[in-house]
Amino acid sequence: NVVHGTVMNCIIDQRYIGIIMQYSNNCTLRNNTASSNYYGFFISSSDICTLTNNTASSNDYGIYMYASNGGTLINNTLANNGMVIEGWSVSHWLHNESGNTVNSKSLGYFKSLPSTTIDGALYGQIIMANCSDVTVNDGVFTDVSRGLQLGFCTNCTLNNNAASSNSHGGFFLTISEDCTLKGNTASSNSDAGFILSDISNCTLADNTANNNLGRGFILEDLSCCTLTDNTASCNIGIGFFLLGISNCTLADNTAINNLGRGFYIEESISCVLINNTASSNIDSGFNLIQTLDFTLTHNTANSNNYGFSLSTTNCTLTNNIASSNSVSGFALVVRQNLTLTDNTATSNEYGFYFATSHNATVTNNTAYNNTRDGFFLTHSENCTLTYNTAFNNSRYGVYLWTGAWYNTLYLNRFGNNVVSNGRDDGSWNIWDDGVSSGNYWMDYNGTGVYPIPGNAGSVDNYPFGWGPVTTTTTTTTSDVDIIMMILILSSVGIAIVVVVIVILKKRKT
Structure with missing residues (x-):
């Protein structure tokens, strides 16, 4: 004062x-x-x-x-x-x-600057305030507090800049719109590589954050932004940290070898994740908490602790793959309205783990070679599982545990699971459609109902022996069918070759 x-x-x-x-x-x-x-x-x-x-x-x-x-x-x-x-x-x-x-170069401080291209190599640090249509190329910012800062900027571009060994982040953008970051690298900074807050309609493409002592990317309060082909690797914290984002798209990004989660998204709505990869991160590959209306398609999580760990509402997962994660391929705590279609979980501890999930629709997913269960449900109710396949899991193909109530399972395929193909310790679960179709069991003897092991005393009233299942959306024999038929015929010898050749010829026709 x-x-x-x-x-x-x-x-x-x-x-x-x-x-x-x-x-x-x-x-x-x-x-x-x-x-x-x-x-x-x-x-x-x-x-x-x-x-x-x-x-x-x-x-x-x-x-x-x-x-x-x-x-x-x-x-x-x-x-x-x-x-x-x-x-x-x-x-x-x-x-x-x-x-x-x-650091013996000019401080590049630019305010209210319009329509200019800046050679970043001329400056030790760059700060842009209230600029529009400005491009910064080829800067190298090392051992400063923050490499490059933008505030209140519109339609500005950062291209092919590098920020390393800075004490409080490589790139910092706030309260700006329609900006583009492309081909930039943030490495070995003491804080995060890229920090963006209160940003709209921006694009991040082909940027790399590696070996930072904090997170790779921190993105808070973003709307209508696109992240494409960015990489976060070997950061001490989370690879991609997103909080309070809406209507954003993440496509073809990679999080690998980070000491936290690969992708962490919290309190966000209406976003799409497609073709992203999370590999060898210490915690979850993809972790969504308190999110709404998310779509995840063709993402891959392998060799993390959890593959996909979701606590969300109104979420759709399609054609995602979780493999070799040390706990669960898919760990799902979904309050309402989860849709899983055509996802694969292999070589995890649990393939698909549902906890306090309600009204989930689980269709045509595959769980195999997991060290415990293919599908595990606890404290989950009113879920419907159809056309799923669980085989070669080390405990149960599907296990309905305590608190699994009023779930319905039919036209699923269970075979070659070590302890048993199914178990029900829940209550009031239904194992057929109530009309004519139950599930396909490799160990069904072809006579009568199929009793489900477990304390619930459940039965499949309309069981089938193992065989290909034709859904309403496809008439071709799936790759899983081929694999399972080979497993069934493994003791026949030369007949295996004949069966495989016949099936493959049918697929071609």
Whole structure:
């Protein structure tokens, strides 16, 4: 709360804050040196202040300006740190600047700049405020507080820039729209590689975040944005962290070898994930929490802890693959209205694990070679499982455990599971359609009903022996049918070859 104050000729090091100016106006900092602090110069909620001929070196933040208006920065030297601007109003980003350097290059501070292409290689750090139609190419920003910052910008492009070894992130964008980030790399930063907040209609394509000490990508409060062909690898935290996003599309992105989750999405609505890959992440490959109206198609999760871990409402999963995850391929806590179609879970502990899931429609999915169960349901009700296949799982093909109520299963195929093909310890579950069709059991002897092992005392009233199942949407024999028929005939010898040749010829015709 100082007005017209001056601080000059001070040397401050190894403190949390070197020099702080807060709630003060028309003040001046001149000829001061701040080194090896967390904040070198901390300016907060202070207007029309001047920083001249100061030196900030080896701080986490060299000069930090927060929610301050109309500042003047002249001939300041920043070494092994940089300048950071934050604030919720465009006026907080607009200052007067000249003659400042970052790591012996000019500080690239651009405000209200229209229709320009900037050679990023000329600058030690770039800050863009209220710019439009500006492109930054080929910058290399190393050992500054944040490599490249945008605030209140429209239709700007960051292309082929690199930010590494910065203390608080590689790329930072806030309150901007219609911007494009393409071919940029953020590596070995002490915080996240890319940080975007309050962004709309932006595109991130072919960017890479690797070996950052925080998350690869942090994306908060985004709407109508597209992420395509980006890679997050070997980051200490989550590969892609998305919070509060809506109407966004993630396509062909890869999260690999991160020490957290691959893709983490929370409190978000109406998004599409297609052809993304999560591999060898320490936690989940794909983790959705409190999301609504999501569609996941043709995504792959392999060698994570969980493949797909979802706590969501109104979610559709189609043609996704979960393999070699140490716990579950699909771990599903879905409050209402889950649709799973044509997904595959193999070589996980559990293939499909449903907990407190209600009104799920599970059709034509395949679970095989899992070390426990193909399909496991607990505290889940009113789910319908049809045309699914579970084989070669080390415990049960399908297991309805405690709290699995009022679920319906028919026209599924269960075979060659080690303990038994099915078990029901739930209540009031139905194992046929009530008319003429039950499930296909490899161990059915062809006579009478098929009793389901377990405490529920359930029966399949209309069981079938194992055989191909024709759905209403296809008339061709599936690859799973071929595999299972080979398994059935494994003791016949040469007959296997004959059967396979006949089936493949039929498929071609």
